[in-house]
Amino acid sequence: xxxxxxxxxxxxxxxxxxxxxxxxxxxxxxxxxxxxxxxxxxxxxxxxxxxxxxxxxxxxxxxxxxxxxxxxxxxxxxxxxxxxxxxxxxxxxxxxxxxxxxxxxxxxxxxxxxxxxxxxxxxxxxxxxxxxxxxxxxxxxxxxxxxxxxxxxxxxxxxxxxxxxxxxxxxxxx
Numbered sequence: 662x663x664x665x666x667x668x669x670x671x672x673x674x675x676x677x678x679x680x681x682x683x684x685x686x687x688x689x690x691x692x693x694x695x696x697x698x699x700x701x702x703x704x705x706x707x708x709x710x711x712x713x714x715x716x717x718x719x720x721x722x723x724x725x726x727x728x729x730x731x732x733x734x735x736x737x738x739x740x741x742x743x744x745x746x747x748x749x750x751x752x753x754x755x756x757x758x759x760x761x762x763x764x765x766x767x768x769x770x771x772x773x774x775x776x777x778x779x780x781x782x783x784x785x786x787x788x789x790x791x792x793x794x795x796x797x798x799x800x801x802x803x804x805x806x807x808x809x810x811x812x813x814x815x816x817x818x819x820x821x822x823x824x825x826x827x828x829x830x831x832x833x834x835x
Contacts, residue, residue, distance in 0.1 A: 671689065671692050678705060678708075684714070684716075686717065690703075690709070690724075691720065694728070699724075699729070706720055710738060715745040715747050718747070719739070721734075722734075722737075722739040722742060735753075736754065739751075739754040739757070749775075751771050752772065755767075755768045755770075755772040756768070756786065759772075759794070765794055769790060781816075782813065784816070785805065785816045787800075787804040788805035788808060806820070
């Protein structure tokens, strides 16, 4: 989209957002994120998220996680989105538990919940988790194959790594 199109889109969204349209508030915030106007982005996301807008809750969680590095706030808004059935938020919460809090049991539970819904990214993350953290290659293979069934590209590479690691382990045993 060209700059002039963003300006027009921003004007339309701003009018709708000020009128109370939660979708517009969330979408407007994403424009501000792209422009690196994080103060306005956070304000509009908070406005929509605190009124129960699930996409804004997820986006605010991701904003706190990736932009502001405020992981406790990210967790709070992911949990709000999860309560409304957001599977992507469940997966991202798993990532926080794994990578930030090093709470592997909670990470596994989050990934598993999202993976059981058929969410390919969570299936991949669960396979990666079983390979890299739990060293349970059978479970890793199963979940990576499920992600591959949905053409989740990263799973192909991780499955190759898994097979290579498995071969190396067999060589060491012999």
